[in-house]
Amino acid sequence: MSSWEIVVAQPDQLGESPFWHPQERMLYWVDIQARQIRRVDPRAGRVQSWAVPSEPGCIAPAAGGGLVMGLRDGIYRARSWGGPLECVARMAHDVATTRFNDGKADPVGRFWAGTMYEPRDARKAELYSIDLRADNGNGGRPLVQLKAGNAVIANGLAWSPDAGTVYWADTASHIIHAWEWEGQGNVMRHHRVFQQFPGKPPGWTPGQPGYGGRPDGATVDSAGNYWCAMYEGGRVLQFAPSGQLLAEIVVPVRCPTMPCFGGDDLKTLFVTTARHSRSPQELQEQPQAGCVMATRVDVAGLPVNFVRD
Numbered sequence: 032m033s034s035w036e037i038v039v040a041q042p043d044q045l046g047e048s049p050f051w052h053p054q055e056r057m058l059y060w061v062d063i064q065a066r067q068i069r070r071v072d073p074r075a076g077r078v079q080s081w082a083v084p085s086e087p088g089c090i091a092p093a094a095g096g097g098l099v100m101g102l103r104d105g106i107y108r109a110r111s112w113g114g115p116l117e118c119v120a121r122m123a124h125d126v127a128t129t130r131f132n133d134g135k136a137d138p139v140g141r142f143w144a145g146t147m148y149e150p151r152d153a154r155k156a157e158l159y160s161i162d163l164r165a166d167n168g169n170g171g172r173p174l175v176q177l178k179a180g181n182a183v184i185a186n187g188l189a190w191s192p193d194a195g196t197v198y199w200a201d202t203a204s205h206i207i208h209a210w211e212w213e214g215q216g217n218v219m220r221h222h223r224v225f226q227q228f229p230g231k232p233p234g235w236t237p238g239q240p241g242y243g244g245r246p247d248g249a250t251v252d253s254a255g256n257y258w259c260a261m262y263e264g265g266r267v268l269q270f271a272p273s274g275q276l277l278a279e280i281v282v283p284v285r286c287p288t289m290p291c292f293g294g295d296d297l298k299t300l301f302v303t304t305a306r307h308s309r310s311p312q313e314l315q316e317q318p319q320a321g322c323v324m325a326t327r328v329d330v331a332g333l334p335v336n337f338v339r340d
Contacts, residue, residue: 033070033281034218034326034338035282035283035324035325036244036323036324036325036326037319037322037323037324038058038071038291038301038322038323038324039069039071039085039322039323040321040322041066041076041078041322042306042320042321042322043060043062043064043065043069043303043304043305043306043307043321043322043323044062044063044064044195044305044307044321045062045063045064045065045288045305045306045307045321046061046062046288046304046305046321046322046323047060047061047063047088047089047132047133047248047288047289047301047303048060048061048087048088048089048128048133048134048248048289048303049133049289049290049291049293049301049302049303049323050088050090050091050092050291050293050294050335051291051292051294051297051301051335052070052335053334053335054091054252055070055072056072056074056295057070057071057072057171058070058071058073058291058293058323059092059098059299060090060302060303061089061090061154061236061299062086062164063086063088063125063222064085064086064307066082066083066084066085066087067073067080067081067083067087067284067290068080068083068087068090068098068100070112070287071323072078073294073325074115074174077304078271079080079112081112081113081257083100083102084102084116084282085091085102085103086130086146087100087101087102088102088103088130088131088132088133088134088144088147089101089131089132089133089134089135089144090099091134091135091136091335091336091337091338092335092338093337093338093340094110094137094275094335094337094338094339094340096110096340097109097110097111097112097114098112099119099136099142099163099338099340100116101131101133101134101142101144102116102130103123103126103130103131103292104117104122104126104130105118105119105120105121105131105200106119106120106122106131106142106161106173106325107119108123108163108278108340109276111147114261119161119163119173120161120173120175122146122159122175124146124155124157127320128149128150128155129146129147129148129149129155129156129283130146130147130149131145131146131187132144132145132146132147132156132184133145133149133183133185133186133187133188133248133289134185134188135188135189135195135335135336136326136335136336136337136338137160137190137194137214137336138190138194138214138276138336139159139194139214139215139217139339140186140336140338140339141161141162141163141164141217141338142160142161142162142163143155143158143159143160143340144158144159144185144186145158145159145179145182145188145199145328146158146159146185147184147185148181148183148184151183151184151203153183154180154182154183154201155183155228156180156182156183156185156201157174157177157179157180157182157185158177158178158179158180158182158183158188158199159175159177159178159264160175160176160178160217160307161173161174161175162175162176162217162277163176163338163339163340164339164340165340166320171225172265176215176217177237178189179199179208179219181296182201182203182204182260183201183202183203183204184201184202184203185199185200185201185244186199186200186201186202186203186247186248186249187199187200187207187246187247187248187249187259188200188248188249188258189249189251190212190251191251191255191257191272191335192251192253192254192333193255194212194214195211195338196210196211196212196217196247196272197209197211197212198225198257200246200249200259202245202246202247202272203245203292204228204264205227205228205229205245205289206224206226206227206228206246207224207225207227207246207249207257207259208222208223208224208225209222209223209224209225209334210222210223215297215306219226225257225270225274226246226259226270226274228243228244228245228246229242229243231263232262237263237309237310237313238313241263242263242264243261243266244259244261244262244263244264244265244266245262245263245264246259246260246261246262247259247260247261247262247287247288247289248260248288248289248290248303248335249289249290250289250290250291250332250333251332252269252292252330252331252332252333253297253330253331253332253333254330255271255272256269256270256271256272256277256330257269257270257272258270258300259289259290260282260287260288260289260290260302261287261290262286262305263285263286264285264286264287265281265282265283265284265285265286265287266279266280266281266282266287267279267280267282267287267300267302268280280300280326282304282324283315283317283324284304284320284321284322284324285309285313285317285320286304286305286306286309286314286320287302287303287304288302288303288304288305289302289303291303291332291335292328292332292333293325295334296331297331297332297333297334298327298328298329298330298331299327299328300325300326300327300328300331300332301323301324301325302323302324302325302326303323304319304322304323304324305320305321306320306321307321
């Protein structure tokens with residue numbers, strides 16, 4: 032049984048997209064529903080919040096300072112904490128039904144972000160890479176490429192330590208995909224199903240047995256193992272690159288959303304969680320829902336990738 036520490040006692044509505052900034056020694060994450068980007072020095076405990084114009088689905092640090100983020104309608108760049116937002120790629124999706132969700136930087140320095148289709152009745156979510164580097168072959172303009180689709184809720188994005196595999200999940204379909212990936216050419220090939228989880232049983236209600244949750248955000252450790260938060264499953268799963276289940280870590284709330292590794296040795300597993308749309312009874316039983324939590328693990332994670340521009 033893992034011992035969990037509450038890193039931030041003030042709960043988020045929908046915590047997501049955590050990463051550890053190694054130079055600042057701070058944990059960054061977002062509260063999507065509150066339209067806030069947040070950061071904390073776990074040693075000091077003081078949380079800083081930054082309000083943005085629409086839901087921040089994902090964030091990544093930029094090598095030149097500041098952040099790159101996926102808001103509802105596009106990809107934005109801020110040169111400093113709380114600084115002005117520059118739209119670097121506005122997307123054509125209908126913002127009434129679709130917004131950016133999970134995303135992060137790849138090992139080369141491109142920003143990747145996937146969308147979610149909020150009505151959840153059609154497979155309209157997509158995954159994009161956005162190359163902001165001046166030498167991207169697009170005349171100095173951001174190079175936007177559609178990388179995958181046919182999903183409902185983009186999640187679970189991660190790369191293997193050798194940068195040879197990319198993972199991507201569709202939460203609504205309870206599936207995690209994997210492809211071979213060639214970084215310099217940004218080519219995905221040889222798709223396979225990495226994990227397919229059972230769907231939610233008809234009539235299931237939270238608190239009942241018989242449902243293990245669905246794959247949400249994810250990360251990969253230095254040994255190449257894939258760690259996935261299971262939304263409504265109250266657990267984080269660790270899978271070997273072969274797909275073998277290695278560990279199940281129970282989380283003290285029903286809806287963990289995304290893990291990341293941090294701390295100086297990258298052996299602290301931080302997990303964001305959600306309380307948005309949970310029942311009053313569940314919130315009474317699990318008052319820590321929405322809090323950022325942490326536990327110590329035996330294997331180190333990978334340092335966060337920085338966006339290069």
